[in-house]
Amino acid sequence: MRAVIAEDSVLLRIGLVKVLEMAGFEVAAETGDAEALLAAVAAHEPDLALVDVRMPPGFTDEGVRAALMIRQQWPATSVLLLSQYVEERYAADLLAGRAGGIGYLLKQRVADVEEFIDAVRRVAAGGTALDPQVVSQLLLRRGGGIDPLERLTPREREVLALMAEGRSNAGIAAQLVVGESAVAKHINNILAKLDLPQADGDHRRVLAVLRFLDGTS
Amino acid sequence: MGLSGALRRTTRWIAGHAPWSAWAWRSTAFTVAALPMALPAAAAFLFPKAAALTLFVLLILTPLLTLLQRSRFRELLEREIPAVSRGQRPLRPSALPAWLRAESTWRQYGYHLLVSPLAGIGGALIVLAWACGFAGASVYGWSWMLPAEYGGPGWTGRYDTVTVLGALLLLATPWLAAALARLDAFAAAALLGPNRAKELERRVEDLAESRADVLDAADLERRRIERDLHDGAQQRLVALAMNLGIARATLTDLPPEAKAVIDEAHREAKEAIEELNSLVRGLHPAVLEDRGLDAALSGIAARAPLPVELTVELARRPGPTVEAVAYFVVSEALANVAKHAKASRCRVDARRDADLLRITVTDDGVGGADPARGTGLVGLRKRVGSVDGTIVINSPLGGPTVVTVELPCGL
Structure with a gap:
């Protein structure tokens, strides 16, 4: 490279x-x-x-x-x-x-x-x-009005932030010291609560999350 | 003692106001000095056919005459007529129109045209009064010189009466001169000096201008320091932390003590970066310049330790100084909320209505913020005041606290 x-x-x-x-x-x-x-x-x-x-x-x-x-x-x-x-x-x-x-x-x-x-x-x-700081700014920006993010549990918010940073399931699991299957379950819940498509592959999923946070979705 | 004291004072007073006293001579010299200065105006009255020319010449002479009159007041009466500060001397052709428009020019012209001739007549009267006084008081000394056929004291009847009248005139002349000087000084203060209201108006303008300059300079200075720190210390610290990071990652076969030292230094360097960053960020955020208040505020809102709901509605960007103040206000207010309010959420609202930028910071904390106390709020008030803004802090005990700041951004 x-x-x-x-x-x-x-x-x-x-x-x-x-x-x-x-x-x-x-x-x-x-x-x-x-x-x-x-x-x-x-x-x-x-x-x-x-x-x-x-x-x-x-x-x-x-x-x-x-x-x-x-x-x-x-x-x-x-x-x-x-x-x-x-x-x-x-x-x-x-x-x-x-x-x-x-x-x-x-x-x-x-x-x-x-x-x-x-x-x-x-x-x-x-x-x-x-950067986590960008993600927290995006999350904040998204706030205000009726916010679907309110429906997320604190743990799901953490997972969402890590997803937005661009991390893979394994990366998120390592960061939160939980198993990958637990992470997968959180992610499914998040995507469902935010009405995001169930994308396979880290990358498309990240995009969906970012589009959501950016307010362009 | 009381009697002798009163006696001494009386003697001193008489000596001070006698025809031969310094006071008498000063008043006389002052009034008489008006004579030559009255000549240009006198010409206008004496030759009415050439009035257009003489009036014009008088206008041209106005700055010079004003200068002479001011020095007459200063040297002979010890009275300072303040100069009109600006746009007074048409030394450069470009300053001429302003000089012609200035009301002070025409006030001075009025003095030279109307008051000055009167003062000149007054000066002539004083000369005459002194002459008659001397002549009368000393009539016995020179009457023998008169031709015989003229003989006799005329309408006064007797020489002793003439002597007394002359002496009285000698005593009275200094008072007359002093009275004239007073009237002249009164007129001059009104006409030659600066117009107080105008002067104040101009002073306010000057002050506003110089304050704006000072603010801009301070703003510029903050930016310069921010740049210097960004290019210097911040990069060095990042490089240092990075090198320590590289050492940590690559030097794996070090003794545990050395490893611990590197770890510690690595952590310290990262903390130093954080500290320096938040300091520098408070000076002047670069994003404020590039993208304006909305972008800069969303940055501080995100970094606040509590959830902040931010609404920014600005149709047009305010000037850089107002933006900097607005940024500072929000950042200080949020810091105060985080420190004192024990709030769980905070709302920041910034909108521009015409020429007013209104910012409200509302928290759901315990209230009781006292604007008179605490350096944070005092600093806020000063910074807001520096751009003629207002700040209202409404913070009843038990909350909520609402800080409302209004910044004029018309200019």
């Missing part, structure tokens, strides 16, 4: 290269701004672009905009965005188009290397990785 990195802090870039190599990626290009990133993606058509949200010249949401362009023009390239703060609004933009192959994590998650590598692999394989 090949990856390109866009991160303006040299210090972090060195670390990210190291982590990606640990995850078995070949780093095809390292860039420091959105323009160079798009050029690198065009040149290498990598499996994954690891992108900082805030980059020169404006230091605002350059990474998000670049990610949206990549998703439109190079559908084969997955994008994992890193940011000091996660914003539900950016997440909504990122999830609005073609779903899958997208990740949006707090920068500090790279410190937990194994989990981060897990997320990187998931996104590169066309899956999803949303």
